[in-house]
Amino acid sequence: MAYFLISWNSLLITVAVIGLYNLKLFKPSSLQPLQQIILALWLGLVLQCLACLTIGLFIPVGPILVVLLGIGLTALIGLIITDSRKQTSSSASAVVSVVKTIGLPLLLCELAWSIVLSKPIGWFDTGLYHLGAIKWLAHYGFVPGLALVNEKFGFISSWFAFSAPLIPNFLGNHIGAVSNGFLLVLSSCTCLLIYAYRRQGKGLSFEETFLAIFLTSLIVFYLASWMANEPALLSFSNDLPVNFMTGIFAWSLLICSKQEQVPNDRAFSLDLTILPLVLSLSILSLKLTGLFLVPIAFLFYVSRNWHWRRWLIGSGMSLLLILPLASAQLITSGCFLYPAQAFCVELPWRVPSQLIASELKPIVAGGFFSFLTESLIQNPKVMAGALLITIVFGLLIWRVFQKADKPRGEMWIFATAILGSLYIFLVNKYVIFRFGGGVLLLIPTYFIATFLYEHWLNRPAKSRSLLLFARVNDRGREKLDIPQSHFDASGCQSQLDEKSHPHSSGFSTDRFDRSLTLILLGFLATLIAINLDVVVSNGLVPPTLLQPSLIAAKTNDVIYAYPADWTVKCWNAGLPCAPTPRQNLRFRNATVGLRGGFELSSARLPNL
Structure with a gap:
């Protein structure tokens, strides 16, 4: 448990610093302070993943290296951000306020x-290749022909590169799901920021x-x-970050769709509308x-101004990332895009086509639509229910577009949900929510958020004991005794204070809502009572992993091992x-050994 807490809080600082600095490149001044903080946290996470992936191309992504790079990067960014003593003091006070x-x-x-995460890891794919890929990255980086050792190693993920520095050697076989746990921490931090912002009387x-509803539902x-x-x-499944980041991507479409159209004279400059493209590529x-997500984000970016320069910038950003x-x-x-054989190159370490086909087959085994069609034909009641649900959602979507004068963010949300659902259903048959849980939640989350926001959450914060998120309207101003001059016509807090204090975080230093703290204390006490043995035995480090029974073997000059009993x-x-x-x-080079990589000694395929 102590290992988790140290790792997560270190990561929070790192991703916040990286995200805040990079967010400045996109001129986020039009966003609310709360939106800037949330966007910086999640942007910093995916950029750190990409940075670790890039580092692995050249050198091992080991803990010591990343610590040194993190210290240097943090110091450099700190110098860039703190342009003056006044700005430094203001930024520091904002951070203290949020903390x-x-x-x-x-x-x-x-x-x-x-x-929750102090139990032994038992996920099949983590034992099959997640930990192996992470260990290779930590010790050697990306090695030529590694997919010949295990075909699953060809499924590259920046999440594995991000996880590699988080498993230091001194832990031995005490390994916990620290990276996936960080998703829970970051989501909790986001929801708490939103809740605190509302409880302080902010719009x-x-x-x-x-x-908030999306992240809470996933949690x-x-x-x-x-x-x-x-x-x-x-x-260490990379399905979880994809599901969480899908919601962040959809949220970025909503906030960026409110930005003004980009004039031609600014078509070559970076602005907030390119952020969904950066997130989708990440x-x-x-x-x-x-x-x-990539074509949706690209179309969103160029639709803000169809100038050829936007197409050039979008294409360049896509190629770079x-x-x-x-x-x-x-x-x-x-x-290039394993396991797509159309993008394979004839290299000595290329995975044979038959093995690629065997890896691809379970992924696209018939697709969900063929499975659904068979099920519906055999069960008319299920068919009627599915048809009814489709009609209801169709009418709701039509109603949204009918009510909106200029549907902007809604259109992109529905496009993401529909295209993503079709994509997931076409390529998968059984584990739909595992691969596409984030996509499937988008439309229900949108309608739930719309209903709650219009009928409940826009009421005064003090009139509800279980309010999670709301804005202060005209009635709320009167009940909260907040002067009219502090608000604009829409009921949101004016920008007067923010102009006089440009680096304000938007939060007051008042004590946080005690009721929420008591609820969290109760939840924590319940978990401790249920898992007391886990807390006692794993208070410092995670539990040990399963120990496989291995068989030593040698082929040509490679000494390796494989699990017994298949x-x-x-x-x-x-x-x-x-x-x-x-x-x-x-x-490939016997004198170099593992660092030099692998190749096939003949055209004969490895035994399966």
């Missing part, structure tokens, strides 16, 4: 998540209501799956299931470890 506001509730959430927009779902012994949380580097992923896949498997899971075994025996594998 005082949500510090204790966030710590309680972290303690709760550390208990809250619909966009933050949408985001509840994964917590319920943990209670049902379906521990997706207890893994999600693609997490897992290829995020591919459908996809280059690390494509390079890593080419190095490990010989294919269990195929290497877990944290020494490198190299293959899931099954290999008979035609050899070093």
